[in-house]
Amino acid sequence: MRDEACRRWRPSLGAYVLGQLGEDERIAVQAHLDACSGCRAEAAELGTVARLLPSADPSRIERAPAPRPDLADRVLDRVGQARRERTRGWLPRAAATAAAVLAFAAGLFLGLRGDDAGERVTFGVAPAGVTAEGRVRDLAWGTEIEIRVAGLEAGERYAVWLEEPGGDRVPAGTFRAVSGREITVTLAAGLPRGSAVALGVSDEEGATVLLASLV
Amino acid sequence: MRAGRRALRTEADLRSAYAEHGGELYGFALRSLEDRELAEEVVQETFLRAWRAGSRFDPEIGSLRTWLFAIARNVVIDQARARARVAPVERAEFPGEPDAVERALVAWQVEEALRRLAPDHRRVLVETYYRGRPYAEVAAELGIPEGTVKSRVYYALRSLRLALEEMGWTDEG
Incomplete structure (x- = not known):
């Protein structure tokens, strides 16, 4: 009976794939494997595992190394810091605050004019050689965004987004920069103007290129 | 996006x-x-x-x-x-x-997969495979028959495979 033979030889398959069997038993197991595809498949699976064993260092398996208990907090701190920096842009903290105040003042001034075209926004963060200005307009379905920009790397694709207070970004769409002239792109994001704290543009690597505070 | x-x-x-x-x-x-x-x-x-x-x-x-x-x-x-x-x-x-x-x-x-094995299973693998000790010696030390050492080695390898698969390891990888 094949089942009986399997019951007899299966428990030897571990020692078989590890080369631990005596000659007689090895030959007997081999004979069974030649006749039984089920055990052959099992031996093949165990063989793959056996081939991995040499890579382990047995002196390391007694106990798992653990990081210091405060690593969880340090992970959260680091992400929290990055979250704050993202909201502020690349500028140092003091400069970022100043930029936010200026942007607020500009927005307030334009807002008082009650322009139907929306409010103008200034990009406090922009690389050298790039000129950009934006406009955001609060609509029933979200926020319409218009950006006029020149000097970005031609051919590169840029993503436009609005940022929520928690640091989450709501995408407004993408555009491709054109060489040598100013372009105007109009996009939209499904986030009310009042819920956005910043308008940003990032490159394909995800790095923020332009950032305007909306608060 | x-x-x-x-x-x-x-x-x-x-x-x-x-x-x-x-x-x-x-x-x-x-x-x-x-x-x-x-x-x-x-x-x-x-x-x-x-x-x-x-x-x-x-x-x-x-x-x-x-x-x-x-x-x-x-x-x-x-x-x-x-x-x-x-x-x-x-x-x-x-x-x-x-x-x-x-x-x-x-x-x-x-x-890590070895650490996740039951201690009895890990023990026989470490003794017979990594330390290269004869089955008879390990059996005597543990006070169990040689056949039990052998079947523990088998189940240890099977569990090891399962543990590796749980960690996302595949044959192709």
Whole structure:
């Protein structure tokens, strides 16, 4: 009976794939494997595992190394810091605050004019050689965004987004920069103007290129 | 652009991801770099990069764990290279090479899988395979028949395979 033979030889398959069997038993197991595809498949699976064993260092398996208990907090701190920096842009903290105040003042001034075209926004963060200005307009379905920009790397694709207070970004769409002239792109994001704290543009690597505070 | 929900969006997301995978990521980083400070640095940097790229995580493609390990592998390579620039290390192999990191990852996975075995199973593998001791000697020491040592070796390998599969290992990998 094949089942009986399997019951007899299966428990030897571990020692078989590890080369631990005596000659007689090895030959007997081999004979069974030649006749039984089920055990052959099992031996093949165990063989793959056996081939991995040499890579382990047995002196390391007694106990798992653990990081210091405060690593969880340090992970959260680091992400929290990055979250704050993202909201502020690349500028140092003091400069970022100043930029936010200026942007607020500009927005307030334009807002008082009650322009139907929306409010103008200034990009406090922009690389050298790039000129950009934006406009955001609060609509029933979200926020319409218009950006006029020149000097970005031609051919590169840029993503436009609005940022929520928690640091989450709501995408407004993408555009491709054109060489040598100013372009105007109009996009939209499904986030009310009042819920956005910043308008940003990032490159394909995800790095923020332009950032305007909306608060 | 934003397919579904961003991964690791909130502090609670991060906390639970760390609780689930932080220790493993640390274990892998330590295995690669042999330096506790650097390994902790790798874990912090891994979660930071994961948070930054959270919108690119697609649970349809793979688990959060697989994704974090893919990021950690790159961070380990970066760390090892940075360290080599500052103070050239005298080592048989340069740990900043992707192949070396890959080997460290396999070694760590196998060691971690061995740690997850039942103590009886682990014991027979360590004694017979790593220490190369005869079955009869191990059987006498443990006070069990030789046949039991043999079947424990079999079940140890089977469990090891399961543990490796749980960690995302595949035959092709």
